[in-house]
Structures are given as structure tokens and as C-alpha cells.
Amino acid sequence: MSAKTTELKPCPFCGSGNVRYKEAEHAVVCARCKARGSIAPDEEMAIRMWDERAGELKPDSWEKLEEDVNLGCRDYCEKYRLEECDYNMRVHMLDRAKKLAGIEDEAQR
Ligand SMILES: [Zn+2]
Numbered sequence: 001m002s003a004k005t006t007e008l009k010p011c012p013f014c015g016s017g018n019v020r021y022k023e024a025e026h027a028v029v030c031a032r033c034k035a036r037g038s039i040a041p042d043e044e045m046a047i048r049m050w051d052e053r054a055g056e057l058k059p060d061s062w063e064k065l066e067e068d069v070n071l072g073c074r075d076y077c078e079k080y081r082l083e084e085c086d087y088n089m090r091v092h093m094l095d096r097a098k099k100l101a102g103i104e105d106e107a108q109r
Helices: 043-056 062-068 073-079 086-100
Strands: 019-022 027-030
Touching: 019 043, 027 043, 062 086, 073 086
Parallel strands: none
Antiparallel strands: 019 027
8 A cells, every 4th residue: 555545425415426637627636516625736735635624524414505505606616526507506506405405416426
């Protein structure tokens, strides 16, 4: 096992373990809900920042979603590290709601 092997914490937004470093984005990205970690100059750093962030955040809940409804697009996208865009925000919220309701998006599987 090399020293570079780092355990990635599951996604703090959807709980998915399907997270990995994406070279093109210079960040760790969740394949399920598309949450993106901090952009870092290298993989190791990106992973470290992801893990720190994942450790800070509680799992998603209806309460959290309800709170986030009050956020503006800019704040919401910043919080979830999305590209700032009203559409991204709405899709992300819908996605979270689906996950909380236990609905899997068949098309994405
Ligand atoms: Zn996720």
C-alpha cells in the first residue's frame, strides 16, 4: 500500500461512498449528487480538504434542506461548492429531496 492511498470520507451531502478525485476538476467530486470539494493544486490536497469538509458536515436532512431553501443562489452554491447558477441550485435541491425520500434516479445508475 502506498502512502498516497487515502481513505475518502463519504459524501456529506448524500452519504454516497462513490466519491473520487477528478483530475479535470482538481477536486474530489461525488458521482451521485455532484457535490464538489475544494479546488486544490494537487490530489493529496484535494483529498485532505474533502475529508476535512466531510468531517464537518452532518448528513443531509429535511431540516437542512428546509433551511437551505432560504438561501440565495449565490450562498447556496457557495455552501455546496456548485458553480454559481440558479439552475444548478434547483437541480441540487431536487436531488437532495429525492435522496432523502429514498428515490433513486434510475437514469443515473
Ligand atoms: Zn454526494
